[in-house]
Amino acid sequence: MMDGIEITFCRQCKNALADVKTIEAEMEDLAKKAGWKARKSHERIKAGISACPNACAAPQIKDFGVVAFIxxxxxxxxxxxxxxxxxxxxxxxxxxxxxxxxxxxxxxxxxxxxxxxxxxxTGQVKFRVLAGGKLGRHPRFAEEVLITDDVNSIVDVFSRIVKISMENKMRFSHIPGCVELLKERVRG
CATH class of the missing domain: 3.30.70.20 (Alpha-Beta Plaits)
Incomplete structure (x- = not known):
């Protein structure tokens, strides 16, 4: 956990389809540089990265998630x-x-x-990039934003989530219309 960003990575078990260590390193570096501060646990931007569709890092209920599949x-x-x-x-x-x-x-x-x-x-590994999930009083599953095989695209979407959170002074999944806003910026 870095200041206001909490990132959970799967443990790379026998089901892993991809090595998520590159994604992990890049996201942690970006998180350290972001400057997002959270006063309380529920204000942290939460991310979950899973190396297979079993999704042990629970990406479906995080502000940002990644699920590898073939x-x-x-x-x-x-x-x-x-x-x-x-x-x-x-x-x-x-x-x-x-x-x-x-x-x-x-x-x-x-x-x-x-x-x-x-x-x-055999199979080509791809990553399903999710956004907008959360638990709490009004839980919501994250929505698919992008399918890619490019680590840079994954990190770019995470960077945009942090930026949107900073602009709105609010955790990403708590911003009304957050996923639609992100999709516009990813497409744009």
Whole structure:
């Protein structure tokens, strides 16, 4: 925790799809330089960064959150259609036809990739960037602001959240219309 910014990172368990240490270092550096001061705990800007869709850092209930996921791809040259991926999928998001086919229920957790004995399932790691979540009297889940594979984009969104908070002299998720304001600035 740095002055008025509290950042929670997942512990990088066996489910981790990405190394979030680069994001961690950049965000902590930005937090130290920001100058945001919080008199009380509930005034701190809270962030949660998770290296997989299990989201142990609780990014859905923070001012700023990041969740890593994969977009699974099947190499048909080496896939044996053994069905291990189907058994491993807790979301029932894979149907085995000639090769595995992923439905919209796929969360991108990578369980299928880890279960594949031939290594036929791989995937590109992406990050779902969330904003505006909070607990308390009027809880709200964070909304998706951006999907990216670029660490600089993630840090830029976090920087914008800190800036918006400083301009409004209020924790980001307590600002009326905070997510819409952030989306305008990210697009603009």
């Amino acid at each position: 977009i699974p791809e099947v190499d048909r040259e080496i896939c044996t259609a053994c069905g291990m991926c189907v058994e491993a999928c807790r979301e029932n998001a894979i149907k085995l036809e000639e090769y595995p086919v992923f439905s919209e229920k796929c969360m991108g957790c990578g369980d299928c990739m880890r279960a594949c004995p031939s290594g036929a399932i």
